[in-house]
Amino acid sequence: MNTVELKPGIYAVGAVDWNVRSFHGYTTNRGATYNAYLIIDEKITLIDTVKAPFAEEMIRRISAIIDPSKIDYVVSNHVEMDHSGGIPAIMKLATNATIVTTAASGLDGLKAHYGSDYNYLPVKGGDSLSLGKRTLQFVATPMLHWPDNMVTYCPEEKILFSNDAFGQHYATSKRFDDEVDLDIAMAEALKYYANILMPYSMQCSKTIPVVKSLDIDMIAPSHGVIWRSHIADIVAKYEYFSDGKPEPKACVVYDSMWHSTEKMAHAIMEGFARNGITAKLFDLKENHISDIMSDILKTEYIAVGSPTLNNNMLPTVASFLCYLKGLAPKNKKAFAFGSYGWGGQGIRGVNQELMACKFDVIAEPFAQLYIPTPSDLDALENTVAELSK
Ligand code: FEO
Numbered sequence: 001m002n003t004v005e006l007k008p009g010i011y012a013v014g015a016v017d018w019n020v021r022s023f024h025g026y027t028t029n030r031g032a033t034y035n036a037y038l039i040i041d042e043k044i045t046l047i048d049t050v051k052a053p054f055a056e057e058m059i060r061r062i063s064a065i066i067d068p069s070k071i072d073y074v075v076s077n078h079v080e081m082d083h084s085g086g087i088p089a090i091m092k093l094a095t096n097a098t099i100v101t102t103a104a105s106g107l108d109g110l111k112a113h114y115g116s117d118y119n120y121l122p123v124k125g126g127d128s129l130s131l132g133k134r135t136l137q138f139v140a141t142p143m144l145h146w147p148d149n150m151v152t153y154c155p156e157e158k159i160l161f162s163n164d165a166f167g168q169h170y171a172t173s174k175r176f177d178d179e180v181d182l183d184i185a186m187a188e189a190l191k192y193y194a195n196i197l198m199p200y201s202m203q204c205s206k207t208i209p210v211v212k213s214l215d216i217d218m219i220a221p222s223h224g225v226i227w228r229s230h231i232a233d234i235v236a237k238y239e240y241f242s243d244g245k246p247e248p249k250a251c252v253v254y255d256s257m258w259h260s261t262e263k264m265a266h267a268i269m270e271g272f273a274r275n276g277i278t279a280k281l282f283d284l285k286e287n288h289i290s291d292i293m294s295d296i297l298k299t300e301y302i303a304v305g306s307p308t309l310n311n312n313m314l315p316t317v318a319s320f321l322c323y324l325k326g327l328a329p330k331n332k333k334a335f336a337f338g339s340y341g342w343g344g345q346g347i348r349g350v351n352q353e354l355m356a357c358k359f360d361v362i363a364e365p366f367a368q369l370y371i372p373t374p375s376d377l378d379a380l381e382n383t384v385a386e387l388s389k
């Protein structure tokens with residue numbers, strides 16, 4: 001079993017999930033990894049575990065280095081089961097180990113998942129733990145991604161074990177940023193941020209100065225590649241992702257039954273483009289909602305279109321809006337559009353959902369009776385061009 005040494009005595013012992021294509025609804029077209037790290041010191045320490053079905057892979061990697069029964073500490077930076085799912089399997093072998101977790105949400109969460117029988121050591125942000133030659137310092141990062149989250153910093157090695165933060169869903173046999181295509185790693189980091197951390201951008205903005213204050217030569221997240229050659233780049237990206245400042249971009253997202261709403265989407269896109277705005281069209285029959293979120297993160301305008309089906313919007317559009325509302329993007333201008341035959345409830349429903357997203361709804365819904373004529377489309381394009389000047 002391959003084991004990769006980050007620095008002398010510190011190993012990557014996690015697992016690669018090559019074939020996962022849905023991570024609770026987020027499409028993982030490049031698979032995923034669940035990273036865990038083993039520190040060999042006077043106190044042998046495992047930082048995070050893996051998703052439960054991958055515990056055997058993790059244990060084989062650990063066993064290639066030491067007898068797992070010698071583990072003294074298992075640091076759980078985050079209760080979510082992609083990182084804690086391997087705890088029962090490792091604790092069966094490491095019978096004397098203590099689980100280090102945040103007080104109180106980490107402790108409560110782990111007990112709810114795995115029971116109260118283990119030795120737990122609850123810690124707070126600012127606490128530290130001596131392993132012998134090395135120290136672990138804990139930094140609370142609540143809501144990045146759950147209330148329990150923390151990151152663990154080892155000052156002697158200048159490694160930040162960042163858990164979900166700075167992660168990417170990216171399966172590869174390589175472990176470091178400089179061994180893979182950087183554009184892919186960054187695109188996956190963006191998609192990860194947009195789909196997992198976007199609602200918590202304010203907390204992220206508060207965490208970045210803390211990260212920048214640390215002397216770091218590796219950021220070892222719990223998903224994807226370890227950052228060692230592009231640390232400043234990924235930290236700068238996180239500043240950019242979380243700053244809430246939109247760019248002159250427009251996302252035109254729609255589904256259509258008989259192409260009328262689709263024709264409107266094209267006219268709207270042309271209207272934005274006329275002002276130099278980078279506009280993109282997303283047909284919800286062809287694009288997954290989690291892929292669209294990468295563009296939503298920094299867009300200024302969101303136009304959402306649906307015809308009316310059975311007195312409602314199309315289910316694809318409802319799904320997109322439900323997901324969008326949950327991710328709570330900030331500082332967006334939006335409007336609804338679509339064609340209708342008689343009731344037009346679909347378009348009104350879209351408009352209501354955009355308001356529920358707390359967007360700045362900049363126009364009344366553009367509702368087209370049946371089929372737009374070329375002059376209807378020209379008028380729509382002109383109106384959108386005026387709106388987005
Ligand atoms: Fe990768 Fe929030 O778990």
